Amino acid sequence: MKKIVIIGGGAAGPKTAAKAKRMNPENTVELYTDENLISYSACGLPYFIEGTVKNINQLIIRTPEDFEKQGINVFLEHKVEKIIPEKKCIIVNNKEISYDELVICTGAELIKPNIKNIDIDGVYYLKKIQDGIKIKEAIQEAKKVIIIGGGYIGIELIEAFVENGISVTLVENSDRMMKIFDSEFSDMIKNHILERDRQWVDMHFNQEVEEFFADERGKFIKLKTKSGLELEADFCVIAVGVRPNVALAKDAGIKIGITGGIETDSSMRTNIENIWAAGDCTEEHCLITKRPVYVALGTIANKEGRVAAINVTNCPKVCERFDGILGSAITKYFNYTIALTGMNAQTAAKIAQKHDLQPISATVVKKDKAGYMPDSENITIKLVADKKTGKLLGAQGVGTGDVNKRINTVTSALQSGLTVEEFLHLDLPYAPPYSSTIDILLTAAYRLDAQIKGKE
Amino acid sequence: MKKIVIIGGGAAGPKTAAKAKRMNPENTVELYTDENLISYSACGLPYFIEGTVKNINQLIIRTPEDFEKQGINVFLEHKVEKIIPEKKCIIVNNKEISYDELVICTGAELIKPNIKNIDIDGVYYLKKIQDGIKIKEAIQEAKKVIIIGGGYIGIELIEAFVENGISVTLVENSDRMMKIFDSEFSDMIKNHILERDRQWVDMHFNQEVEEFFADERGKFIKLKTKSGLELEADFCVIAVGVRPNVALAKDAGIKIGITGGIETDSSMRTNIENIWAAGDCTEEHCLITKRPVYVALGTIANKEGRVAAINVTNCPKVCERFDGILGSAITKYFNYTIALTGMNAQTAAKIAQKHDLQPISATVVKKDKAGYMPDSENITIKLVADKKTGKLLGAQGVGTGDVNKRINTVTSALQSGLTVEEFLHLDLPYAPPYSSTIDILLTAAYRLDAQIKGKE
Numbered sequence: 001m002k003k004i005v006i007i008g009g010g011a012a013g014p015k016t017a018a019k020a021k022r023m024n025p026e027n028t029v030e031l032y033t034d035e036n037l038i039s040y041s042a043c044g045l046p047y048f049i050e051g052t053v054k055n056i057n058q059l060i061i062r063t064p065e066d067f068e069k070q071g072i073n074v075f076l077e078h079k080v081e082k083i084i085p086e087k088k089c090i091i092v093n094n095k096e097i098s099y100d101e102l103v104i105c106t107g108a109e110l111i112k113p114n115i116k117n118i119d120i121d122g123v124y125y126l127k128k129i130q131d132g133i134k135i136k137e138a139i140q141e142a143k144k145v146i147i148i149g150g151g152y153i154g155i156e157l158i159e160a161f162v163e164n165g166i167s168v169t170l171v172e173n174s175d176r177m178m179k180i181f182d183s184e185f186s187d188m189i190k191n192h193i194l195e196r197d198r199q200w201v202d203m204h205f206n207q208e209v210e211e212f213f214a215d216e217r218g219k220f221i222k223l224k225t226k227s228g229l230e231l232e233a234d235f236c237v238i239a240v241g242v243r244p245n246v247a248l249a250k251d252a253g254i255k256i257g258i259t260g261g262i263e264t265d266s267s268m269r270t271n272i273e274n275i276w277a278a279g280d281c282t283e284e285h286c287l288i289t290k291r292p293v294y295v296a297l298g299t300i301a302n303k304e305g306r307v308a309a310i311n312v313t314n315c316p317k318v319c320e321r322f323d324g325i326l327g328s329a330i331t332k333y334f335n336y337t338i339a340l341t342g343m344n345a346q347t348a349a350k351i352a353q354k355h356d357l358q359p360i361s362a363t364v365v366k367k368d369k370a371g372y373m374p375d376s377e378n379i380t381i382k383l384v385a386d387k388k389t390g391k392l393l394g395a396q397g398v399g400t401g402d403v404n405k406r407i408n409t410v411t412s413a414l415q416s417g418l419t420v421e422e423f424l425h426l427d428l429p430y431a432p433p434y435s436s437t438i439d440i441l442l443t444a445a446y447r448l449d450a451q452i453k454g455k456e
Numbered sequence: 457m458k459k460i461v462i463i464g465g466g467a468a469g470p471k472t473a474a475k476a477k478r479m480n481p482e483n484t485v486e487l488y489t490d491e492n493l494i495s496y497s498a499c500g501l502p503y504f505i506e507g508t509v510k511n512i513n514q515l516i517i518r519t520p521e522d523f524e525k526q527g528i529n530v531f532l533e534h535k536v537e538k539i540i541p542e543k544k545c546i547i548v549n550n551k552e553i554s555y556d557e558l559v560i561c562t563g564a565e566l567i568k569p570n571i572k573n574i575d576i577d578g579v580y581y582l583k584k585i586q587d588g589i590k591i592k593e594a595i596q597e598a599k600k601v602i603i604i605g606g607g608y609i610g611i612e613l614i615e616a617f618v619e620n621g622i623s624v625t626l627v628e629n630s631d632r633m634m635k636i637f638d639s640e641f642s643d644m645i646k647n648h649i650l651e652r653d654r655q656w657v658d659m660h661f662n663q664e665v666e667e668f669f670a671d672e673r674g675k676f677i678k679l680k681t682k683s684g685l686e687l688e689a690d691f692c693v694i695a696v697g698v699r700p701n702v703a704l705a706k707d708a709g710i711k712i713g714i715t716g717g718i719e720t721d722s723s724m725r726t727n728i729e730n731i732w733a734a735g736d737c738t739e740e741h742c743l744i745t746k747r748p749v750y751v752a753l754g755t756i757a758n759k760e761g762r763v764a765a766i767n768v769t770n771c772p773k774v775c776e777r778f779d780g781i782l783g784s785a786i787t788k789y790f791n792y793t794i795a796l797t798g799m800n801a802q803t804a805a806k807i808a809q810k811h812d813l814q815p816i817s818a819t820v821v822k823k824d825k826a827g828y829m830p831d832s833e834n835i836t837i838k839l840v841a842d843k844k845t846g847k848l849l850g851a852q853g854v855g856t857g858d859v860n861k862r863i864n865t866v867t868s869a870l871q872s873g874l875t876v877e878e879f880l881h882l883d884l885p886y887a888p889p890y891s892s893t894i895d896i897l898l899t900a901a902y903r904l905d906a907q908i909k910g911k912e
Contacts, residue, residue: 011893044828044888058828152887287883298893299886322881330885339885372500372514404890405861412868415882425778426871427743429786429795430755431608432500434860437467437754446762 001026004312005090005097007080007248008105009033010042011298012279014062015305016103016312017072023313029072032092034079037129038064043298045132046156049139050163056133083252085272101274101312104249104262105305108242108280108296113148113173115223116211122220122235123212126153127242135237142166142234146223148209149239150177152331157237158193159333162200169231170203171223173240177203180329181396182344184363188380188398192336204229212236242296244281257283259294266321268308276312278304285324288342288393288414289351293327300325326414327394330404337379337403342394342414345384358387362447366440368401370432377401383410383420383444387452390419395441402434406441420448459484460768461546461553463536463704464561465494467754468735470518471761472559472768473528479769485528488548490535493585494520499754501588502612505595506619512589539708541728557730557768560705560718561761564698564736564752569604569629571679572667578676578691579668582609583698591693598622598690602679604665606633608787609695614649615789618656625687626659627679629696633659636785637852638800640819644836644854648792660685668692698752700737713739715750722777724764732768734760741780744798744849744870745807749783756781782870783850786860793835793859798850798870801840814843818903822896824857826888833857839866839876839900843908846875851897858890862897876904 004020004027006013013031021029031038039062047053064074075092082091083104089096110125112118124135139145145161147154150172161168170177176186193201207225215221222232244261246254255271257263261283268276279301286293303322310320330339348359361384369376379399385392395410397403413423424445430437460476460483462469469487477485487494495518503509520530531548538547539560545552566581568574580591591613595601601617603610606628617624626633632642649657663681671677678688700717702710711727713719717739724732735757742749759778766776786795804815817840825832835855841848851866853859869879880901886893 041826041828041888041893043886043893044826047829047888052830053828054830297886299884299895302893303881326883328883328885330887330890332887332889337890341883341885370497370500372497372509373503374508374510402860404858404885405864407885408861408865409868411882411884412865412874412879413872415878416869416872416874418868418872422871423868425759426867427782427784427797428755428867429784429797429860429863430499430753431786431788432497432503433788434786434793437497437499437758439755 002100003028003030003098004101004103005099006031006103006105007090008107008279008281009035009038010105010107010279011301012107012305013105014039014067015302016105016278016309017067018070019306019309020313021070021072023309025071027313030075030097031067031072032075032078032080032090034077035128036076038067038074038076040129041298042127045126046153046160048132049136049157050160056129059129080248083248083275085252085275088274099274101276101315103308103312104254104270104275104277104281105279106245106248106281109245111241111243113209113238113240115209117214118212120212120214120220121218124235124237126157126237126239138235139164139166144169144233146171146231146233146236147239148236149241151239151241152329153239155331155333155338157239158201162197168201169233170201171207171209171225171231172203172205173208175205178338180344181340182346182382185382185396185398189333189338192398193333196334242280244283244294246281249277249281257292259283259292261294266323267311267318268304268322269311276308278308287324287326289347290355293325295325295327297329326411328407328411330407335400336398338398339403339407340394340396341407341411342392343384344394344396345382348384348393356388359393360385360387360448360451362444362451364440364444364447366443367436368399368440369434370436373432379403379406379440381406381440381444383448385420385448385452390421390452391417392420392423409441420445420452424449457482458556459486459554460557460559461555462487462559462561463546464563464735464737465489465491466561466563466735467757468761469561470495470523471758472561472734472765473523474526475762475765476769477526477528479765481527483769486531486553487523487528488531488534488536488546490533491584492532494523494530494532496585497754498583501582502609502616504588505592505613506616512585515585536704539704539731541708541731544730555730557732557771559764559768560710560731560733560737561735562701562704562737565701567697567699569665569694569696571665573670574668576668576670576676577674580691580693582613582693582695594691595620595622600625600689602627602687602689602692603695604692605695605697607695607697608785611787611789611794613693613695614657618653624657625689626657627663627665627681627687628659628661629664631661634794636800637796638802638838641838641852641854645789645794648854649789652790698736700739700750702737705733705737713748715739715748717750722779723767723774724760724778725767732764734764743780743782745803746811749781751781751783753785782867784863784867786863791856792854794854795859795863796850796852797863797867798848799840800850800852801838804840804849812844815849816841816843816904816907818900818907820896820900820903822899823892824855824896825890826892829888835859835862835896837862837896837900839904841876841904841908846877846908847873848876848879865897876901876908880905
């Protein structure tokens, strides 16, 4: 019998708690969070704002009561103030709570850019359930919104606002949106959004916001950028990303990695005995670049929580390892899918010398189904590979057709280190409503193969 | 400079011709076929009959003129009568045509069951363009149709007929449909079709058709089965499969494999020098069962044609190999997808002893997207693995949601021999409109993992 204490109620914390309790119901499992609910799908918030998800409660996966019923003690609105490793305890409300194993799942925190008057009313973020509710309320009266940040949340919010008849202005401080893609994909995404919804959507790049302005009641009315651009709107959403929330861990002497996330080994153990970490507060290992990387995603949090739970239960025996991630991600703008996995060509070029890579790529535009099927749609897929080893390094895709399937298919290939030569013979299931006879993935692989064999 | 002669105009023949000519335009490439067109998508015929594909010409991928323009000599309606390997020639219209390299792409031929009066009017097959045109004409006047055979074509034709307001009776001689799936999947498929369209569709299993009956004009009016069942209809389609068309090859002393297809090595070379084979006339190697298998599919024909073209061009140097297939396949009944790859559990059980396998499986029913997305649908996925090695062996899936993506994702995993332990950490791209946080594939993998580690 041991006492497992978990800090954090996002994705990794509840997963760790539930799995650990299931593995050994004899163990005491306690979960502390400063929020008033746990285990919800933050990724669903844009669809709640849009109106696709009708009721905010649908986003709550399991209630605290569900956890209590399972025998897990959930402490809502209990802020953990300190971790004292040498005493194997945490401090909550000035009280010492002891642990045998501690799992830190403190998640991510919002990045707040350096903008004057950032804390006025009418400036929102999108991270917690309450944020979603606030924005949903705000759009009832709004005609025009500004979004700062052209990443996933930015795109999903443009959709949500346009769907509700609200004009959107996107302000991005770099020269393009969706920067985890190669730049021509950023352009395709931008062009698609503007072509579909030019009357609703306006975009400004290379614009760093300097100052917000409020009306006499203290509510946002406009912003000004460093280059002097002034933009008015009913409210503003800041979506410039998150960073690992590691203050508590750092303070306890837990090692922080170069990405800013808590460093763990593949068992999710930190550098301090009996202290583990999982989810958005940790740094990941990228299987493709072989480098540390920070990715805040519910899927990864779940996987890490599962591994942490197995290992804290069996500790000191390590029974499960999480070797790393591919950096897969997907989103959509209405019916236009935007997805990638592994390395893009620009990253590959950047690290080529250091990693002894010779990156090559092939981009194919092709129908997602047999061309004669009336609902077939053009999609664009780019595969990246290493000419030296022949190994696939990554895939990017966009389009109104089935991009999703293609990127998912490449994940397995990356996970196992398939070469282009192996991949191009892949026996993909074929029927006219699902694919062309030679699938776009294989066409791209043939082109890479020709480059590898020096025929192109 | 060499002369490459190809026999057959289905999928493999035109692919071989086009690729070979592209690789070395100096070579003479001749293609002989007894049909009056080449390079068409037979898989699209059910959708032409249904009306989804409006014009039969859409199914013609490249016309003979396209090939001629590329410098390939296409001989339509030229039946090859004999291959004389010792003289390196073929006989067409009693004339000797010499070759340096010969590629046999004679495709598949229909299996005609042993039914009395099988050759009367109103009995159709579905293999060639003309077959599709004939059935399309026949349905204009028809109210009731019988389909013999509950495989892919059978299901696709049920959809085509139901969509056109025609009642369908399916007659199958075994106890279930879609026998390449495990039997519970056959049941799910049958139940789905009947639940959706009970007023249109009727099914009879374990019924062997004995005799057809014609009216006074010689046209089909009814059939009788061995057990005495009599069924009437306006016409009947026989769809009990195909077998490799190997008469010409056999006659020339070319080795036929145990599946009845032409045996080739991985370079697509037959046992006779300078004679190669590709497409539906050949036998394949299954990468999972490690056994010879016969699969007649356009995708495989294309891959084999490509490899044959590369190798005949470079011969005697072998530059490309086709190692084998996974046995992937997919079809649909309206919005219900039916797909598989690799080995099913029943096959695995059958060959377990001989192949030293310890097959396990896990079936999961789960939403294809985040459960709170209003268009999320339940799908059923079954993964099969070997407990001894931990390796994945196959996947089957059905449902109105995105089954297609999941089966495609497993193909890469099978191709590379991923173990369950490796697969369950797969970094699949996640967003609520595309997947649940823990994808159904990973849930199934977790269950397999628990069995492998003896926890279930």
